[in-house]
Amino acid sequence: MKVTRVPQPPFPLLSPTLSLPLLAPLVPLCRRLLPARLAGLSVALLKATALEFAILAGHLLLYPSGIAQERRAPAVQPSAGDVPGPARLPAPDRPPVVLLHGFIDNRSVFVLLRRSLAQHGRQRVESLNYSPLTCDIRVAADLLGRHIEEICERTGSERVDVVGHSLGGLIARYYVQRLGGDRRVRTLVTLGTPHSGTRVAPLADAHPIVRQMRPGSPVIEELTRPAPGCRTRFVSFWSDLDHVMDPLESACIDHPDLSAQNVRVTGVGHLALPVHPAVAAGIRQALDAELPEAGSAGQAGGLTVA
Numbered sequence: 086m087k088v089t090r091v092p093q094p095p096f097p098l099l100s101p102t103l104s105l106p107l108l109a110p111l112v113p114l115c116r117r118l119l120p121a122r123l124a125g126l127s128v129a130l131l132k133a134t135a136l137e138f139a140i141l142a143g144h145l146l147l148y149p150s151g152i153a154q155e156r157r158a159p160a161v162q163p164s165a166g167d168v169p170g171p172a173r174l175p176a177p178d179r180p181p182v183v184l185l186h187g188f189i190d191n192r193s194v195f196v197l198l199r200r201s202l203a204q205h206g207r208q209r210v211e212s213l214n215y216s217p218l219t220c221d222i223r224v225a226a227d228l229l230g231r232h233i234e235e236i237c238e239r240t241g242s243e244r245v246d247v248v249g250h251s252l253g254g255l256i257a258r259y260y261v262q263r264l265g266g267d268r269r270v271r272t273l274v275t276l277g278t279p280h281s282g283t284r285v286a287p288l289a290d291a292h293p294i295v296r297q298m299r300p301g302s303p304v305i306e307e308l309t310r311p312a313p314g315c316r317t318r319f320v321s322f323w324s325d326l327d328h329v330m331d332p333l334e335s336a337c338i339d340h341p342d343l344s345a346q347n348v349r350v351t352g353v354g355h356l357a358l359p360v361h362p363a364v365a366a367g368i369r370q371a372l373d374a375e376l377p378e379a380g381s382a383g384q385a386g387g388l389t390v391a
Contacts, residue, residue: 254278
């Protein structure tokens with residue numbers, strides 16, 4: 086998948102050209118003092134960093150609105166002419182989408198993504214908040230599983246799609262691979278998720294769940310074990326400017342038993358992945374794709390953010 090033209094963000098806050106007035110004079114300086122290749126990288130890094138700060142500022146304003154769990158949609162009620170039995174999905178057959186946030190975050194990070202999904206026919210979108218005090222990915226994965234079971238019972242859907250940002254993607258993957266969640270999750274999309282572990286911010290190791298995201302941790306090791314017959318399709322979006330992934334390729338899925346697609350995103354950082362409209366378009370494409378045969382791993386092209 087390759088995106089060459091990107092629509093402008095819906096809010097000026099999210100535009101790197103508007104959030105970079107103080108850094109703009111540095112752009113020609115970088116081009117004069119550095120070789121062409123390095124200058125281009127420096128300009129991209131400046132823009133991505135400015136965008137990250139702009140998104141962080143906006144997210145801090147929205148954060149309080151996402152602390153409480155969202156209200157659940159009412160259960161599907163059969164009409165008078167329906168034959169008794171489980172409720173059926175309306176046409177077109179699109180399963181509910183479950184959004185799972187990252188470390189020390191909440192559902193407010195998905196405000197723009199939810200709007201994008203709703204505008205393109207995904208009306209059943211729900212978010213799950215897990216506590217920032219959660220100290221074990223396994224516990225959070227079990228909570229996600231119970232949440233998904235409740236959604237399936239309430240909506241009459243047999244399966245759901247999941248989009249997880251950062252740690253949220255790792256929690257969802259653990260549920261799918263280790264807790265039998267592949268029978269419920271049709272497609273799992275991860276955004277900047279440390280599938281192989283990340284070495285960034287070693288001082289954060291005081292938190293147990295951060296230690297579980299390190300390379301070689303017991304949780305990461307469990308995810309390398311065989312997963313024959315896994316029915317879930319994986320799509321992992323990873324960015325070449327993601328400051329949270331060390332190394333960058335740790336956000337890619339590399340497992341012989343998984344149907345996995347890795348999509349490289351160019352020009353945005355970690356915080357921008359669940360916000361940028363080009364990434365949202367890629368997520369919609371991933372969710373609408375037909376489920377391939379299990380075990381057919383593949384690589385996607387790049388998604389370029391201009």
